[in-house]
Amino acid sequence: GGERPVDLLFVTAGAQAVTPEERPTASHAAAGALLKSLREELPWLRGIHLDLSGGSAGDRAAAVLAEAAGFPADTEVARREGLRYVRRLAPLPDSAPRTAPDPADGFHLVSGGLGGVGSEVAAHLLKEPGTRLLLIGRTGLPPEDTWERHLADAGPASSRIEAFRRLRGLGDVRYETADVTDTAQVRAAVRRAADAWGVPLVSVLHLAGAFDERPVRELTPREWREALAAKVDGAWALHRVAAGHPVTSFVTFSSVNGFFGGAMNAAYSAANAALDDLALRRRREGLPGQSLAWSMWRERGMSLGYQLTSLTEARGYRVLDAQAALRSFDLARTLDLPHLLIGADRTAPWVRSHVLAPVRQVRRTAARVVLDEGTDLGALYGAAARAAGPEGTFVLRSAGSADRSEDTGGADELRRLESELAAVWCTVLGRDRVGRDENFFDLGGNSLLLVAAQTAVNKALGCELGVVDLFSRPTVRALARHLSQQGAAAAPRDAASGPVPDAPAPPPSGLERAKQQAERQRSARGARRSAQQRKDRRHG
Structure with missing residues (x-):
């Protein structure tokens, strides 16, 4: 907690998927996002996640020492066969690989489907004729004959009642009380829906999550686990349940914080990084998997009442209206890519600094020369040539007049x-x-x-x-x-003299x-x- 900078080198083996053949280990999936968040909150702490794979013990030790000796500008680094890799974002190519999920007669499972974003997505899905939705949530709905009283009182259940009534009016929807982190409860809810509809589970959308915005130092171990549970444990429970069904689509709703990290959002960032990792793992295992990392939905879900939207947009995280977000959702589902950032503005300096770009030569000013009238430019050029030496290069540019x-x-x-x-x-x-x-x-x-x-x-x-x-x-x-x-x-700072007496005051x-x-x-x-x-x- 002092003022002296501290460098933290967090070393793992096989935690990052650098080559197409590698499968990341889930235990350290959130390390990069956590270290980036800590950098935001604790300016004196500079963390690096270094991932190694293969090689002798001597090679690994040399890689660790080489990374420790450098200035920790990059947070997520991997070394493979003598090469150093840095994690970056890649722009979506003009001809991105496209896919279309096989049409299957079944139902969709949506966790967090009665939340602000979840209900919008569920309503959007129900526009497709014949869609069946199973919504699961940890908190049950009160008996239907008490709904009018709850709505009149505007109690804590009123928003969920309104969302469910709206969705039920749009199509075939079931709501099951089930803790998404409990595999047995989720499996039982899926079984009841399959029995009722007579069709299997074919699609999973995981939107459940918790947002605990406060400094990481204030989180106890128990609170840390609770902050990660819905997203991380819930995703793995759904991953296990989906294994027993003909699932052709498995989509998790992540956040740009999973890549960029964020002050006051360390646990949230780490949880979303774990979702991104799971989607990649599923794809490497030949299973459907896609993580959609969102910026922010305007006045929906966790952004409801958020007061710092201007700062969010200045950083390059666009605040998306519901209709724009849903159009992005439709496009993303047709792209054959496991991890997509939606709403990250590449023209913003913060985002642009993380995007892969061609290597460019870096120049810095070596000296400044102000030329008086009558200066011999030939003599100046000769002096520069001698200083540069036979292999050196230099460029003289006019920086203005001495006048x-x-x-x-x-x-x-x-x-x-x-x-x-x-x-x-x-x-x-x-x-x-x-x-x-x-x-x-x-x-x-x-x-x-x-x-x-x-x-x-x-x-x-x-x-x-x-x-x-x-x-x-x-x-x-x-x-x-x-x-x-x-x-x-x-x-x-160094004006030569004051104004002449009786002269008009300078502007x-x-x-x-x-x-x-x-x-x-x-x-x-x-x-x-x-x-x-x-x-x-x-x-x-």
Whole structure:
């Protein structure tokens, strides 16, 4: 819990499926998502999940030492036959492999089917004529002759009653009380439905889950297990039950947190990573399996009443309307792929930094040279050539004139602002240097450090920068331009002299304008609070 950075190297054998022949071991399926979540919550902890396979003991020891000696920028790493692999997202190809489930006369099992998202999916499925749905849930419905009273009282059962009545009006639906984590209870519910309908189970959709948003340090071992039970134990129970039936579709509803992790969501992230792993395992065993990792359904299920949707979207997790989500669901079921992220915006910097991209050359500035009028460019070129040596290469680019004319004032102000921001980022990230085009998240930043950077920037510049601004502009250059356009450029630190006596006062600098704007906003808020207090006293 101190300020000193700690590197945690978590080593496993065969936990990641790198080659098509490998089958991941389920016991460590959630390690990557957990370590990513811990990075978000505990900035001093930098974790890596290193997976090894094959080779001698000496080879494995060398791989561990090599990984431990590097800077832990990547969280999920695998080493195979001397090669180092890093887990990345791959864009969906234009000609993605397609599939169509064999039409079978049977029924679908939906866990969590009376929840906000579950009821939408169930209603969508019932649009297909002849569909039969078995919904299972841990909490039973009250006797039907008491439903009107429950609805009038708006008690805890009212939402489930309304959902079931709606679904029953759309098609052939059964509801069975069964704990999805209990294989025996699920198997009994499936048997009763098969006997009643006279057809077998042919499809499984697993939507049940729990969302416990709080710091990982506050979770006791028992609470941790409870947070994982519905998703993880439930998925494995359904996996075992499906083995005894002609199931042609097995779909789990996961979350983007299963890949990216998330502060305050460590258990939730780990549970979803386990669902992604199960789908891959089933596919490797020749069974149907698909995990759909969602961003967020607008005002449905766990997102109902969520207050940070703008921050979620700034990070690149789109908030999907129900109809858009259902269209994505229909498309996903036709794709012959075991793991799909739905609603992750590849144009957002945070998501884009995790997407596989062609290798590109990385350059950094070695020096800056300002040329006075009359400088011998040939002599400069010769000096650079001698310094580069016979095998070196260099490029001279014009970075502007040394003429300090009035039209360069904006560029000078922008460079000062970039320096201010780079200094703040160095402090927040604990680095000696930050390039103006380096991504905050690539440098080890996370959502908690981003909040710290927001506070530090606002204090240094006297502005009111939002977290969303930093999420959408994660480089010093982009953020400096944004702040400059907002009138928050840094004031010069080394003005040569003050104004000439009796000269008109100079216009306020960008920094002064930002401070004045912030002061006006604070004054306006204070005036509104005072007016509200006077109003409350009059009506008190």
